[in-house]
Amino acid sequence: MHTATVPRYHLYGENDRADDFDFFHIETIRTRSAPLGWSLDAHSHIHLFQCLMITAGEGRLTDDTGERRIAPDTIVFTPPGVVHGWEFTPDTQGYVVSFTHDYLAGSDDGRDLVRLLAGQGESNHLVVPSGDDRLKICRYLQEMAEEFENGKRRRLVFRPLMTLLLARMFAGAEEAGELDAAPGFSLFRFRALVDTHFRSERTPEFYASEMGMPVARLNRYCRLFTDRTAAQSIRDRIVLEAKRQLAFSSLPVSEIAYDLGFDDPAYFSRVFRKDTGESPQDFRNRQKA
Known part of the structure; x- marks a missing residue:
């Protein structure tokens, strides 16, 4: 299965990137799958991490390794850019959580989890939580889904629950070696380096050197998984x-301009406008509205 021929979405079937900033979304498996005959063709998400948990019924996951039956109480963690398709039995129950890495990095605990997620490579990972953790994860998912469904979509409400959810999911993963990183390049290692150094280091050469690879290869992998250099x-x-x-x-x-390493706030404003289509102040006003 070649990623270049597989559709890339924001959420499945959607290509609107307006909400990529600080994005969080949760829905039941039924919500998106039932209208499509309980089948989602192979696809990937450019910017989103996803966690899918089946609580009743079962699914069949298709990815680069083939097909796997996913039983109840199993969580499938899918990093950005990783191909996956689903076939669910009718009336399968469970949840799908989607989020951007910057959403999770909004807290100290979240930043630690981002570093853990950054080591998971470019493949789908299956997690089978223990009994106690399974009950807590189900409760967190139910609470988040109810809040989200009721329109209470405040980021600060979900972030601590999401942090707890992922901490439960990956408890002991680093020590147990359950989630081996894929060999070779990791887009997430690059992102982790950028998160650390972006204020002072802005050239691809720096990051390629840190990762021990030519700039051309770094660009090739960035384009493959994100359509960006x-x-x-x-x-x-x-x-x-x-x-x-x-x-x-x-x-x-x-002050924001200076904090981000710009000597000239006017130049910062031009860069921001070029990338977003609006001035920093206009963006701020829209967020506060």
């Missing part, structure tokens, strides 16, 4: 941080 990915991270500070802080635009 390494340089564009670095700029995306800078703009993301700008959006975060504009949306969630009261710092003046000039």
